[in-house]
Amino acid sequence: MKAFSAPGKALIAGGYLVLDKQFASYVVALSSRMHAVVEGAHTAPEESNTVITVKSPQFLEGEWSFVFDHSSETFTVSEVLGRKNPFVEYSILTMLKFINPQFASKIDITIFSDSGYHSQENVTVKKSQSKQFAYHTAKITDVPKTGLGSSAGLVTVLTTALYSFYISSADVTEKQHLESIHKLAQVAHCQAQGKVGSGFDVAAATFGSIVYRRFDPSLINELKSGVNKSEDSQQIQDLVKQDWNIRNDRVALPSGIRLIMGDVKGGSNTPKLVQKVLKWRAEDPESSEIYSDLNTNNMKLVDSLSEITKAEQDDHFSYAESLKQIGNLNTYEILKSTNASIKPFQDLIKATLEIRKNLQIITQRSGAEIEPPQQTQLLDRCNEIKGVLSSVVPGAGGHDAISLLIEANALENLVQAKKEDTIFDKVEWLDLTEQEYGIIIENVDSYKEFL
Numbered sequence: 425m426k427a428f429s430a431p432g433k434a435l436i437a438g439g440y441l442v443l444d445k446q447f448a449s450y451v452v453a454l455s456s457r458m459h460a461v462v463e464g465a466h467t468a469p470e471e472s473n474t475v476i477t478v479k480s481p482q483f484l485e486g487e488w489s490f491v492f493d494h495s496s497e498t499f500t501v502s503e504v505l506g507r508k509n510p511f512v513e514y515s516i517l518t519m520l521k522f523i524n525p526q527f528a529s530k531i532d533i534t535i536f537s538d539s540g541y542h543s544q545e546n547v548t549v550k551k552s553q554s555k556q557f558a559y560h561t562a563k564i565t566d567v568p569k570t571g572l573g574s575s576a577g578l579v580t581v582l583t584t585a586l587y588s589f590y591i592s593s594a595d596v597t598e599k600q601h602l603e604s605i606h607k608l609a610q611v612a613h614c615q616a617q618g619k620v621g622s623g624f625d626v627a628a629a630t631f632g633s634i635v636y637r638r639f640d641p642s643l644i645n646e647l648k649s650g651v652n653k654s655e656d657s658q659q660i661q662d663l664v665k666q667d668w669n670i671r672n673d674r675v676a677l678p679s680g681i682r683l684i685m686g687d688v689k690g691g692s693n694t695p696k697l698v699q700k701v702l703k704w705r706a707e708d709p710e711s712s713e714i715y716s717d718l719n720t721n722n723m724k725l726v727d728s729l730s731e732i733t734k735a736e737q738d739d740h741f742s743y744a745e746s747l748k749q750i751g752n753l754n755t756y757e758i759l760k761s762t763n764a765s766i767k768p769f770q771d772l773i774k775a776t777l778e779i780r781k782n783l784q785i786i787t788q789r790s791g792a793e794i795e796p797p798q799q800t801q802l803l804d805r806c807n808e809i810k811g812v813l814s815s816v817v818p819g820a821g822g823h824d825a826i827s828l829l830i831e832a833n834a835l836e837n838l839v840q841a842k843k844e845d846t847i848f849d850k851v852e853w854l855d856l857t858e859q860e861y862g863i864i865i866e867n868v869d870s871y872k873e874f875l
């Protein structure tokens with residue numbers, strides 16, 4: 425038995441631009457993780473079916489069982505309980521094609537999902553010493569999502585579990601294996617979704633917090649069903665060997681800086697927002713200039729974070745002093761300061777404000793509510809709180825969530841602000857922190873009470 429987990433994400437810079445492979449984005453992996461516990465064995469030589477059962481016990485009817493008949497001429501699986509879960513199905517199918525197993529196996533995988541992914545109404549929480557999971561009374565398709573990328577987390581961790589079963593000697597946290605798992609999970613996720621997105625969510629689930637630049641969509645779009653199994657398998661193996669030329673530079677927030685997510689209990693339809701933005705992008709002659717300015721400031725934000733990290737490495741003492749100062753000032757006051765040591769923090773703030781200005785322009789021109797006026801008001805108000813460095817609408821924006829970078833001790837100021845100002849009535853500060861790593865190997869024992 426082995427166990428793994430993969431994190432959720434927030435795209436704090438690069439929404440929409442990340443769809444285009446000339447632009448990079450900044451993705452933070454979050455502490456809400458998807459977990460998989462896997463156990464399996466090869467079955468008797470006369471057995472011709474591989475049976476892979478995936479249980480997700482926190483949800484009603486959360487069990488899917490797929491049978492792969494080795495004697496069949498194509499890679500097809502049938503679900504025997506009469507249920508659908510395309511993300512589970514394509515994770516299995518992609519791995520079967522990649523491995524082209526010659527022996528039948530029985531594999532049992534149990535999925536556990538941390539509470540950040542789903543709305544926590546009507547749940548019963550079960551706890552062990554080191555883990556806790558929320559049990560819902562509805563099916564996975566009926567529980568409202570929060571936007572952390574549950575399907576990407578699921579596909580990534582399921583792919584990892586299957587990969588480690590079939591290639592049992594692999595240390596899945598090694599670069600070469602992580603890269604293979606990433607490609608297999610991207611293929612499965614795109615095929616299950618029926619579209620090739622930017623893939624930043626699968627990349628963060630695999631690699632953790634990164635500066636990400638996407639792969640060429642044609643890599644996945646050009647996959648075709650071959651005439652036989654060996655052709656299908658060869659195609660996936662070749663694809664995994666190929667260099668996808670993505671950017672996945674590992675990043676971590678500077679010490680003393682925390683990411684805070686605020687759920688605004690709204691909800692937005694990402695595909696509709698994307699549709700409106702792409703239409704505007706194609707029609708407005710000034711859209712290239714706006715994208716270019718947005719990109720310049722996204723990269724300034726990335727640079728300012730590295731500058732802040734460097735400042736800490738250069739001189740711990742004066743860094744601690746700068747942190748203390750910014751913890752006592754709000755965004756606007758930090759901008760006014762003449763103290764040279766806080767310049768990288770000022771650069772971060774300036775870049776964020778420019779990013780927001782461009783997102784507001786796109787909102788007005790495209791009609792896609794990326795940073796609608798209610799969110800502008802809320803973000804501006806956040807910037808008045810001491811210790812807040814930047815506040816943005818992450819990802820596709822809209823009415824899903826806000827994300828803030830703050831001086832780590834300023835969380836209490838946010839909690840206090842929520843008590844004092846009704847603008848924060850709809851905001852819930854979430855208990856999430858940044859995660860440096862994507863896929864990690866977990867201790868199996870910590871799940872035993874839940875199995």
Ligand SMILES: Nc1ncnc2c1ncn2[C@@H]1O[C@H](COP(=O)(O)OP(=O)(O)OP(=O)(O)O)[C@@H](O)[C@H]1O
Pocket residue numbers: 480486509510511512535536537541564565569570571572573574575576578
């Ligand atoms: N814990 C889980 N167990 C089983 N299947 C899951 C689980 N979490 C997610 N899924 C699968 O992923 C689907 C949700 O994926 P969908 O693409 O609709 O949302 P998403 O983009 O991942 O959402 P969000 O980014 O808002 O978290 C579910 O319907 C289910 O098929």
Ligand SMILES: C[C@@](O)(CCOP(=O)(O)O)CC(=O)O
Pocket residue numbers: 434435438439440441442443571621622623624694698818819820821
């Ligand atoms: C708009 C887009 O760039 C970001 C969507 O982010 P999210 O699903 O809102 O976290 C789309 C994408 O990259 O898939």
